[in-house]
Amino acid sequence: MKPYDVMIVGGGMVGLALACALSTRTRLSVVVLEARAPSLPWSDAGTYPRVSALSLASQRIFQSLGVWEALQAKRVSPFSQMEVWETPGMNAIQFSANQMAETALGFIVENQAMQSALEEKLAQADRVDHFRGVDLVSFKEDQHQVTLSDASGRVFQASLAVAADGAHSWLRQQAGIQVDTLSYQQAALVATVKTALPHQRVARQVFLPSGPLAHLPLSDPRTSSIVWSLPTEEASACKDMAIDQFKQQLAQAFSFRLGEVKAVESRHVFPLYKQQAKQYVLSRVVLVGDAAHTMHPLAGQGVNMGLLDAASLSDVMEEALHRQKAFDAPLTLRRYERWRRADNAGLLAGVDLIKSVFASEHETVCRMRGAGLRFVNHFSWLKTCFMRHAVGNRSGLPRLARNG
Ligand SMILES: Cc1cc2nc3c(=O)[nH]c(=O)nc-3n(C[C@H](O)[C@H](O)[C@H](O)COP(=O)(O)OP(=O)(O)OC[C@H]3O[C@@H](n4cnc5c(N)ncnc54)[C@H](O)[C@@H]3O)c2cc1C
Numbered sequence: 001m002k003p004y005d006v007m008i009v010g011g012g013m014v015g016l017a018l019a020c021a022l023s024t025r026t027r028l029s030v031v032v033l034e035a036r037a038p039s040l041p042w043s044d045a046g047t048y049p050r051v052s053a054l055s056l057a058s059q060r061i062f063q064s065l066g067v068w069e070a071l072q073a074k075r076v077s078p079f080s081q082m083e084v085w086e087t088p089g090m091n092a093i094q095f096s097a098n099q100m101a102e103t104a105l106g107f108i109v110e111n112q113a114m115q116s117a118l119e120e121k122l123a124q125a126d127r128v129d130h131f132r133g134v135d136l137v138s139f140k141e142d143q144h145q146v147t148l149s150d151a152s153g154r155v156f157q158a159s160l161a162v163a164a165d166g167a168h169s170w171l172r173q174q175a176g177i178q179v180d181t182l183s184y185q186q187a188a189l190v191a192t193v194k195t196a197l198p199h200q201r202v203a204r205q206v207f208l209p210s211g212p213l214a215h216l217p218l219s220d221p222r223t224s225s226i227v228w229s230l231p232t233e234e235a236s237a238c239k240d241m242a243i244d245q246f247k248q249q250l251a252q253a254f255s256f257r258l259g260e261v262k263a264v265e266s267r268h269v270f271p272l273y274k275q276q277a278k279q280y281v282l283s284r285v286v287l288v289g290d291a292a293h294t295m296h297p298l299a300g301q302g303v304n305m306g307l308l309d310a311a312s313l314s315d316v317m318e319e320a321l322h323r324q325k326a327f328d329a330p331l332t333l334r335r336y337e338r339w340r341r342a343d344n345a346g347l348l349a350g351v352d353l354i355k356s357v358f359a360s361e362h363e364t365v366c367r368m369r370g371a372g373l374r375f376v377n378h379f380s381w382l383k384t385c386f387m388r389h390a391v392g393n394r395s396g397l398p399r400l401a402r403n404g
Helices: 013-025 056-064 068-074 111-123 170-175 232-240 243-253 302-322 330-359 363-378 380-391
Strands: 004-009 030-033 051-054 076-079 081-086 092-096 106-110 128-131 136-141 146-150 155-163 179-195 202-208 211-217 223-231 261-264 268-277 285-287
Touching: 004 013, 004 146, 013 030, 013 056, 013 111, 013 128, 013 302, 030 155, 051 056, 051 111, 051 302, 056 068, 056 106, 056 302, 068 076, 068 111, 076 211, 081 363, 092 363, 092 380, 106 111, 111 128, 136 170, 155 170, 170 285, 179 211, 179 232, 211 330, 223 232, 223 243, 232 268, 243 261, 268 330, 285 330, 302 330, 330 363, 363 380
Parallel strands: 004 030, 004 155, 030 128, 081 202, 155 285
Antiparallel strands: 051 106, 076 106, 081 092, 136 146, 146 155, 179 223, 179 261, 179 268, 202 211, 211 223
16 A cells, blocks of 8 residues: 555544544645444434533634534534532532633534544545554554554555554554553443433533532433443442432432433443553654543543644644654654643643542541632632633644634
């Protein structure tokens, strides 16, 4: 096969976003190698079980890539308010888009919608090839290129290989990049649920002593996607529990904020752990998305961080080309690594702190937690400060994520 400039292993949301960014902003040739067979075309008949809360920064990335309209045409559920509370203290904090002069705080989007919209965009792109059902078996690297081959004997070569193949990244392992991993000893139970009361486009999350439970509002006014983090064994028990008992426990855990739970679609469980690669770049291999970092879903930031990785990597490569420098020069790639690793490390630490503070049943921590929530809720400038960061309205963003 012809050699490419960039080879992206993993055609998930982040890998595809990077391919779209490179095809929009540069003239580099790109190949995406995806292990899964092609998925069925998008269907809006039911709700797909996996959803993500997208930040405003991610929305701007999709807009810059020319994918946002296609995404909206599939299904996007904006939310304009957010409510967080803790039990047993019942201290709460509310956030509203009005406080930031925005119309939404974010968007709940089915992962399959993002995947399909990006795939459709790539199908029209020049200089991008997309192979699916690829079973990669070997990795070789020399001074000038990376060579991968698959089980059917096909050989793929490129100057730069990007690992976008998720938390258990095969390419990261082949390149010998180490990761720091910490299991949260928790799993997230995910399901689509119908509730007696409408969600009114409010994203809600309660911090229970066992872990956080979020209801993310979908386009139907009484349908939400739940992410319920529980100790691993409890999560499995909840998955297999009789449906009526599960509905009752879920409504109760959520302090009946949305009334009774009327219906539950299939339940799925995902183990939760924190991971950060020790390096994002090693010679001709670069990491993006979950291949570089994973975090607890309580802040709903994983794919948002991955999209920022993709936009930042495309930024530094574009800038190098603009200055007649090599897009894969060590100095160029180091810039990406310094930028994104520091940003992601800060967020990982922040999420860990929130998780520990809300998990603690120590009396002093509980008192301070309640006082902290009341304090932040009272001072609107402080709340706005938190919100700006969470929705991605902050400095230091890559071009694709900026306004205008
Ligand atoms: C319960 C839960 C809720 C979440 N909620 C949110 C949220 O609200 N907001 C948010 O921002 N994030 C959220 N996340 C995190 C988010 O799902 C991930 O950060 C995101 O999926 C990472 O995307 P990715 O493209 O990097 O990796 P993945 O989605 O894992 O995609 C990797 C791709 O690589 C392919 N692949 C794997 N191995 C190979 C190989 N050897 N060769 C070729 N291809 C390969 C896979 O098939 C896949 O297509 C949540 C996570 C969980 C578990």
